[in-house]
Amino acid sequence: MIRNHEEPVGLDALDRVTWALRRAELAVQSLKEQRLRPLGLAAPHYTLLISVHDEPGLTGAELARRLNVTPQAVASLVARLESRGQLERREHPRHRHVQELHLTDAGREVLRAADKVIADIELQITNGLGAQDSVQLRALLDRVAETIREG
Numbered sequence: 001m002i003r004n005h006e007e008p009v010g011l012d013a014l015d016r017v018t019w020a021l022r023r024a025e026l027a028v029q030s031l032k033e034q035r036l037r038p039l040g041l042a043a044p045h046y047t048l049l050i051s052v053h054d055e056p057g058l059t060g061a062e063l064a065r066r067l068n069v070t071p072q073a074v075a076s077l078v079a080r081l082e083s084r085g086q087l088e089r090r091e092h093p094r095h096r097h098v099q100e101l102h103l104t105d106a107g108r109e110v111l112r113a114a115d116k117v118i119a120d121i122e123l124q125i126t127n128g129l130g131a132q133d134s135v136q137l138r139a140l141l142d143r144v145a146e147t148i149r150e151g
Contacts, residue, residue: 021144028121032117035117035120035121036114039110039117040084041110044077045080045081046115046118048063048074048087050115051066053108056103057090057102059099059101060074060075060078060101063101078101085104086107086110087101087107088103088104089101090102
């Protein structure tokens with residue numbers, strides 16, 4: 001049997017910027033999940049709540065596009081938060097079949113608590129990096145996003 005002795009990936013594959021980004025993302029997500037759990041939330045719940053807070057009246061389809069997830073994933077999250085009384089659907093003023101999403105008082109309350117958790121994680125990161133490195137990291141991450149969008 002003839003075998004190809006070439007490595008399937010470059011020797012530096014795990015030292016790439018993309019892997020460093022992924023490791024950081026996984027660490028932050030894991031900490032978010034751990035710290036949001038006592039509030040009965042998962043990180044996607046927080047993301048959905050803060051998105052609806054930022055743009056009240058979004059539809060599920062609009063939210064799915066903004067969050068880069070499937071409409072089914074949004075529908076599942078919405079149903080969960082609605083069953084807890086944290087989110088409500090309202091009929092669109094001009095389109096009867098379109099449902100807009102809005103936070104309830106309970107939704108605003110849990111979002112306030114969740115955002116404190118996320119702000120504490122942010123503080124942990126910025127304290128660990130220091131003010132100057134935190135500003136530089138943010139600028140670099142913004143440039144990464146720009147570069148990808150242009151590319």
